[in-house]
Amino acid sequence: MPSNRRILLAEDTDVNARLIVAVLEKSGFEVTVAVDGVQALKFAEIGEFDLILMDVNMPEIDGLEATRRLRAGTSEMNEVTIIALTADDDPAAQRRCIDAGMDAYLSKPINMATLLKTCEKAIIDAKRKSA
Numbered sequence: 001m002p003s004n005r006r007i008l009l010a011e012d013t014d015v016n017a018r019l020i021v022a023v024l025e026k027s028g029f030e031v032t033v034a035v036d037g038v039q040a041l042k043f044a045e046i047g048e049f050d051l052i053l054m055d056v057n058m059p060e061i062d063g064l065e066a067t068r069r070l071r072a073g074t075s076e077m078n079e080v081t082i083i084a085l086t087a088d089d090d091p092a093a094q095r096r097c098i099d100a101g102m103d104a105y106l107s108k109p110i111n112m113a114t115l116l117k118t119c120e121k122a123i124i125d126a127k128r129k130s131a
Contacts, residue, residue: 006030007119008049010040010066011085012058016108020053023112029119037061044070044077050123053106056086056097064100071101081122085110 007029011017021031032047034040038060044052052070054063061069067082081104084097089107097105106118 005123006032006047006049006051008032008034008040008043008047008052010034010037010052010058010063011055012036013055016055016110019112020110020115023115024119027116037063037066040066041069044080045073045075049077049080050126051119052080052082053085053119054082054102056084056088056093063102064096067097067100067102081126083118083122 005028007024009017009020009031011020011033012035017033021033024031032043032049034043036058040052040054041061054067056063063084063086070080070082071078082102083104083106084102085106085108086093086097087108094105104118104122106115
């Protein structure tokens with residue numbers, strides 16, 4: 001069973017990933033970083049995560065397609081909460097994220113206080129749902 005503090009961060013921009021990891025780890029989360037959608041899918045297959053933060057625009061497989069594949073899978077990870085991270089902040093982009101199977105949406109540049117609140121809420125909600 002997951003520790004309720006494990007996050008998979010799929011982010012291809014090193015500066016963004018380092019900043020997000022620093023903030024999350026300071027708040028007690030354990031973070032694994034995937035640099036593209038292919039790596040995110042591999043990590044999701046072999047690990048148990050309580051939450052996935054998924055950049056929408058990544059090389060190889062983008063976040064939308066990675067989410068679709070996760071949702072179509074048969075592992076426990078196919079129901080994990082997935083939060084989109086993207087600089088595209090219009091209603092159509094948000095709709096694409098939700099249609100792909102993402103549960104929530106954060107626009108870049110990310111407000112770190114909002115990120116923390118969103119992660120905490122998502123993990124609490126998932127814990128309640130599985131109880």
